[in-house]
Amino acid sequence: MEQPHLAGPSPINPITCVDMHTAGEPTRIIWNNIPPLAGTLLEQRAQAKSRFDEFRRLLMLEPRGHYDMYGAILRPETELVVSGQADMGVLFMHNEGFSTMCGHGTIALGRFLVDVDEKIFPRRKHLSYDPDSRTTALNLHVPCGIVRVTVPTLSSGKSDAERPVSFVSVPSFATATSLTVSVPEKYRWAELGGRSSVTVDIAYGGAYYCMVSAEELGFPGGLGEVALQDMDRASKLLKETVVANPELQYLTRDSRTAEEGFLYGVMITDSRLGHVSAVEGSAASRAQLDAGSEETGLCFFANQQIDRSPTGSCVAARVALAYAAGSLAKGEKRVYNSLVTRAHRGLAGFVGSVFDDAGSGGVRVCVEGYAYYTGYHTFVVEKEDGLGVDGFSVRDIAL
Numbered sequence: 001m002e003q004p005h006l007a008g009p010s011p012i013n014p015i016t017c018v019d020m021h022t023a024g025e026p027t028r029i030i031w032n033n034i035p036p037l038a039g040t041l042l043e044q045r046a047q048a049k050s051r052f053d054e055f056r057r058l059l060m061l062e063p064r065g066h067y068d069m070y071g072a073i074l075r076p077e078t079e080l081v082v083s084g085q086a087d088m089g090v091l092f093m094h095n096e097g098f099s100t101m102c103g104h105g106t107i108a109l110g111r112f113l114v115d116v117d118e119k120i121f122p123r124r125k126h127l128s129y130d131p132d133s134r135t136t137a138l139n140l141h142v143p144c145g146i147v148r149v150t151v152p153t154l155s156s157g158k159s160d161a162e163r164p165v166s167f168v169s170v171p172s173f174a175t176a177t178s179l180t181v182s183v184p185e186k187y188r189w190a191e192l193g194g195r196s197s198v199t200v201d202i203a204y205g206g207a208y209y210c211m212v213s214a215e216e217l218g219f220p221g222g223l224g225e226v227a228l229q230d231m232d233r234a235s236k237l238l239k240e241t242v243v244a245n246p247e248l249q250y251l252t253r254d255s256r257t258a259e260e261g262f263l264y265g266v267m268i269t270d271s272r273l274g275h276v277s278a279v280e281g282s283a284a285s286r287a288q289l290d291a292g293s294e295e296t297g298l299c300f301f302a303n304q305q306i307d308r309s310p311t312g313s314c315v316a317a318r319v320a321l322a323y324a325a326g327s328l329a330k331g332e333k334r335v336y337n338s339l340v341t342r343a344h345r346g347l348a349g350f351v352g353s354v355f356d357d358a359g360s361g362g363v364r365v366c367v368e369g370y371a372y373y374t375g376y377h378t379f380v381v382e383k384e385d386g387l388g389v390d391g392f393s394v395r396d397i398a399l
């Protein structure tokens with residue numbers, strides 16, 4: 001299909017963005033010069049995908065982004081914003097397309113939306129500040145529903161970077177526990193050895209994830225001893241195995257359409273990586289000290305993008321799994337680290353807990369984390385630039 005040429009961004013009509021990171025994972029927040037998207041949030045996402053994919057490629061891929069970049073396009077007019085149920089809509093994008101949910105991006109957006117003015121966030125003035133908790137709450141319309149975001153706020157009205165942002169997930173649930181997945185010959189990876197099956201859990205936290213332990217994936221030494229490219233290869237083949245099996249489709253679909261119900265990521269866990277000591281004096285780690293337990297994992301999502309953060313929507317899925325298994329009581333907190341937050345003492349993991357019952361066996365999960373501003377961008381495309389309004393990935397071109 002022919003892509004319509006985007007108007008700009010030219011040097012006099014640039015795209016402006018704020019970049020943030022949440023537990024090391026980037027979010028590029030975009031609010032101007034967005035191609036015309038209309039209708040419901042999901043219709044807007046469909047248009048962004050089918051007619052304006054260059055916009056995503058321009059801002060996510062090289063030379064302005066990179067393979068593991070993540071973005072959030074603000075959508076101030078969606079059906080739920082117009083009806084007053086939500087304050088702002090957002091589309092999330094990555095190296096492959098658009099997602100249904102993003103926890104780390106939600107945490108970053110919480111701070112950003114409290115800090116910006118009404119030109120960028122028309123409903124800013126409708127937000128309510130709670131003086132007791134010194135927080136501001138807002139409802140964010142994300143493709144999988146509405147998430148309630150609570151943002152620590154200073155008396156100046158700006159967000160407080162010293163305290164964690166939290167959000168309450170959409171109903172999250174386990175769809176399969178200890179499921180034996182047989183791996184057809186063509187998908188088997190070397191580390192499986194002679195095995196022809198793996199045991200996994202599948203759960204939903206706004207997106208569907210497949211959880212597998214490092215040992216089960218064929219890495220007995222655990223996550224700490226595996227090269228990233230080996231994990232990449234094995235998790236890719238496991239994902240392909242699950243996606244290719246029509247009998248497993250219902251586990252990542254439920255009653256959702258193919259656009260909403262699909263396997264988004266594989267989370268490799270390692271239960272043997274125990275507690276990591278807190279950074280002395282760091283606000284982030286102090287906030288985690290009252291959590292009773294801790295887990296570490298690494299998530300490969302979309303086109304094998306590596307999440308530096310503990311993956312907020314997958315934390316929701318894992319809390320739902322733990323609750324269903326009886327290993328996490330309502331209100332009990334657990335720290336979720338990624339390999340990156342575990343390794344870097346300046347990064348804090350996320351804290352997950354069951355917020356309430358969502359009916360039909362599901363729970364809403366509270367996920368807490370810290371996001372920080374990293375910079376401001378003004379992106380342009382020169383008319384002489386042969387790359388035009390596009391981006392590329394060095395990993396995807398034959399060199």
Ligand SMILES: O=C(O)[C@H]1NCC[C@@H]1O
Nearest residue numbers: 101102103104311312313
């Ligand atoms: O935190 C999250 O939920 C997101 N991080 C990247 C992949 C997920 O969308």
